[in-house]
Amino acid sequence: MTPARVAQGHNPLRDPRDKRLPRIAGPCGMVLFGVTGDLARKKLMPAIYDLANRGLLPPGFSLVGFARRDWADQDFGKVVYDAVKQYARTPFREDVWRNLSEGFRFVPGVFDDPAAFDLLAETVHALETERGTGGNQAFYLSIPPAFFSTVCEQLERCGLTKAGDGSWRRVVIEKPFGHDLKSARELNAIVEGVFPPDSVFRIDHYxxxxxxxxxxxxxxxxxxxxxxxxxxxxxxxxxxxxxxxxxxxxxxxxxxxxxxxxxxxxxxxxxxxxxxxxxxxxxxxxxxxxxxxxxxxxxxxxxxxxxxxxxxxxxxxxxxxxxxxxxxxxxxxxxxxxxxxxxxxxxxxxxxxxxxxxxxxxxxxxxxxxxxxxxxxxxxxxxxxxxxxxxxxxxxxxxxxxxxxxxxxxxxxxxxxxxxxxxxxxxxxxxxxxxxxxxxxxxxxxxxxxxxxxxxxxxxxxxxxxxxxxxxxxxxxxxxxxxxxxxxxxxxxxxxxxxxxxxxxxxxxxxxx
Incomplete structure (x- = not known):
């Protein structure tokens, strides 16, 4: 590295990823399990809005909620709206909200209901055309670990874990990652039996x-x-x-x-x-x-x-x-x-x-x-x-x-x-x-x-x-x-x-x- 580059402010320790800042997500969507929980309401939904407000989400980003509720899409939108108004970090902007909320969908059902997951698969595939998600989906499991196995099996059964050419499917799981070594290994075998290891994201918010x-x-x-x-x-x-x-x-x-x-x-x-x-x-x-x-x-x-x-x-x-x-x-x-x-x-x-x-x-x-x-x-x-x-x-x-x-x-x-x-x-x-x-x-x-x-x-x-x-x-x-x-x-x-x-x-x- 030349002295001139150092003198001009080049940082030799800078993370190479910073060269492409701001980091903006490409076409994609997210399916959120556990939308009725405190984590989704206080942290996840506001964070998604804040990312959109900062211009870091694609214009066609979609958010699909899945829960045991008799809601329509607009009911789910009201839940997200209330969470954003109360907990979002950035100011509320009507134009940002309007574009983001157009990508909201809701699928009612329970985790062991194959029909509900078939409807989820139809919804996700429809969003590829309607919102241009490109087949890229993240599945956020904001649910107790006891349900991980059921949800992963249902996602695999209805074909949602398999990505097409040039697209990706990822799963996000919250702690606790088991309650001891034995259960952690069992949980890992369940999740990585459906998603490749590089597609499994274990969240530690710290x-x-x-x-x-x-x-x-x-x-x-x-x-x-x-x-x-x-x-x-x-x-x-x-x-x-x-x-x-x-x-x-x-x-x-x-x-x-x-x-x-x-x-x-x-x-x-x-x-x-x-x-x-x-x-x-x-x-x-x-x-x-x-x-x-x-x-x-x-x-x-x-x-x-x-x-x-x-x-x-x-x-x-x-x-x-x-x-x-x-x-x-x-x-x-x-x-x-x-x-x-x-x-x-x-x-x-x-x-x-x-x-x-x-x-x-x-x-x-x-x-x-x-x-x-x-x-x-x-x-x-x-x-x-x-x-x-x-x-x-x-x-x-x-x-x-x-x-x-x-x-x-x-x-x-x-x-x-x-x-x-x-x-x-x-x-x-x-x-x-x-x-x-x-x-x-x-x-x-x-x-x-x-x-x-x-x-x-x-x-x-x-x-x-x-x-x-x-x-x-x-x-x-x-x-x-x-x-x-x-x-x-x-x-x-x-x-x-x-x-x-x-x-x-x-x-x-x-x-x-």
């Missing part, structure tokens, strides 16, 4: 967040960070996903699943992999996945799980000034439930880069605030040429990547306090996306849906990653199953005492976000 993607830029586009991103300088890493809400009426889904299966197996282990992986050859899907799989393969549990794990269940307490009930008092929860609403793990990575560096993962409901962050905490300086009193309260340097809310990066370091004496105190330097860029960040589902329509898979975990994640979590779940009830913790706090004790054994404390 990987669509701008801050998560910026973690790669932070590490690999800046010379100042990567040289110290290893066991020589890093003391430990904390990855936190805290929620200030309870189960929010999701007892049917949540009870029996718990915090570890719901969050750690997918979101937090993906964040661990991105934090700890080696630099990929490129950011193509194959190379990115290869490095994540290497990290997940190298993850190990400490020998004694009783000292390296913690779990809890929220009790009654105060949340944001309101008195709230405990988990066992939630509607639909059995009074003897042993499902955890808080989970914490200590993991190790057997690699040259990370040998001896513990990774602490925690997640919970009804905690002090809503926050997701990755904190890389550095070792203390080996020698401080200051008096004891000058640095008595000095902590450890840290880089904190805030995933949500208030996305950004904070660096903590020691600085001299103004005055005649030498006194060093911790200070922070903060970067916020909202303050640094005029562009607003798209919602995660906007990026991920567009990637599905483009066939761009780097942000989607393959079944190898899913299975490796279950291999990490299964031994913990088996251990917990023998331990009885989780420890209670008050709503509005930061988890059970056993989680703090887990850190104290190592001479560390949890960060207070």
């Amino acid at each position: 990987l669509g967040k701008e801050t998560v993607q910026n973690l790669l830029a932070l590490r690999f586009a800046n010379q100042m960070f990567e040289p110290v991103w290893n066991a020589n300088y890093v003391d430990h890493v904390q990855i936190t996903m805290a929620e200030d809400i309870g189960i929010a009426g999701r007892a049917g889904y949540y009870d029996g699943i718990g915090a570890a299966r719901d969050v750690i197996q997918n979101h937090l282990l993906q964040l661990l992999a991105l934090t700890a992986m080696e630099e990929p050859v490129s950011f193509d899907a194959e190379h990115l996945r290869a490095e994540k799989e290497k990290v997940l393969s190298a993850v190990r549990h400490p020998h004694d799980l009783s000292k390296a794990t913690a779990r809890g269940q929220y009790a009654a307490g105060w949340q944001g000034g309101d008195q709230v009930i405990g988990y066992l008092e939630e509607e639909g929860i059995k009074p003897d439930s042993t499902t955890e609403t808080y989970a914490a793990l200590k993991l190790e990575i057997d690699s040259r880069r990370w040998a001896g560096v513990p990774f602490y993962l925690r997640t919970g409901k009804r905690l002090g605030k809503r926050v997701t962050e990755i904190a890389v905490v550095f070792k203390r300086a080996p020698h401080l040429p200051f008096s004891h009193t000058a640095t008595e309260e000095l902590g450890q340097n840290a880089i904190v990547i805030r995933v949500q809310p208030d996305e950004g990066i904070t660096m903590r370091f020691g600085a001299k306090v103004p005055g005649a004496q030498m006194e060093v105190r911790d200070v922070t330097m903060d970067f916020g996306y909202g303050r640094a860029f005029t562009e607003s960040s798209p919602e995660a589902y906007e990026r991920l849906i567009l990637d599905v329509l483009l066939g761009d898979p780097p942000l989607f975990p393959r079944h190898e990653e899913v299975e490796l994640s279950w291999k990490i979590l299964d031994p913990v779940e088996e251990y917990w199953a023998k331990q009885g009830r989780p420890d209670p913790y008050p709503s509005g706090g930061w988890g059970p005492e056993c989680a703090d004790e887990m850190m104290r054994r190592d001479g560390r404390v949890w960060r207070m976000p």
Whole structure:
């Protein structure tokens, strides 16, 4: 590369895909199963409108809803309209809505009804002519995994899984990807028995967040960070996903699943992999996945799980000034439930880069605030040429990547306090996306849906990653199953005492976000 090209602003680390920005989907459509659910209403339908509003969908894009409702096309259009008006990120534009809504269709039916899927096939084929979709269809399964097999078999039976020459058919599935390693393998066999592996897109919406993607830029586009991103300088890493809400009426889904299966197996282990992986050859899907799989393969549990794990269940307490009930008092929860609403793990990575560096993962409901962050905490300086009193309260340097809310990066370091004496105190330097860029960040589902329509898979975990994640979590779940009830913790706090004790054994404390 010539100095002239560098001087002109050419970025040698830029993703080659950016050369064709803006990335606009070609002729295509989507069939959405589960249109009556919260995910479809609050995230998927608004994201589709926002993509159209940004000019990233083709003019003939079609959206077919499938559900057990006695709706006509216009009834489905009203459902989408209400969702867009309430939850869309971008302003409402009548011309955009008019063009988008012309491609809405609705097929009533249940998953085991062959006649309903025959009608779906007729509808999809008709849209090829009416809207010019080119035979390209994505099937979004926003439904419980128990129905995946039935839907996939019906799609195959009526010929919707087979693409014609030059066209494609893809399937999108939401987590959970099974509830353990065995079920994950069975689920994968079902889905990949109908769709080719490259046509299966497993959604983890955290990987669509701008801050998560910026973690790669932070590490690999800046010379100042990567040289110290290893066991020589890093003391430990904390990855936190805290929620200030309870189960929010999701007892049917949540009870029996718990915090570890719901969050750690997918979101937090993906964040661990991105934090700890080696630099990929490129950011193509194959190379990115290869490095994540290497990290997940190298993850190990400490020998004694009783000292390296913690779990809890929220009790009654105060949340944001309101008195709230405990988990066992939630509607639909059995009074003897042993499902955890808080989970914490200590993991190790057997690699040259990370040998001896513990990774602490925690997640919970009804905690002090809503926050997701990755904190890389550095070792203390080996020698401080200051008096004891000058640095008595000095902590450890840290880089904190805030995933949500208030996305950004904070660096903590020691600085001299103004005055005649030498006194060093911790200070922070903060970067916020909202303050640094005029562009607003798209919602995660906007990026991920567009990637599905483009066939761009780097942000989607393959079944190898899913299975490796279950291999990490299964031994913990088996251990917990023998331990009885989780420890209670008050709503509005930061988890059970056993989680703090887990850190104290190592001479560390949890960060207070």
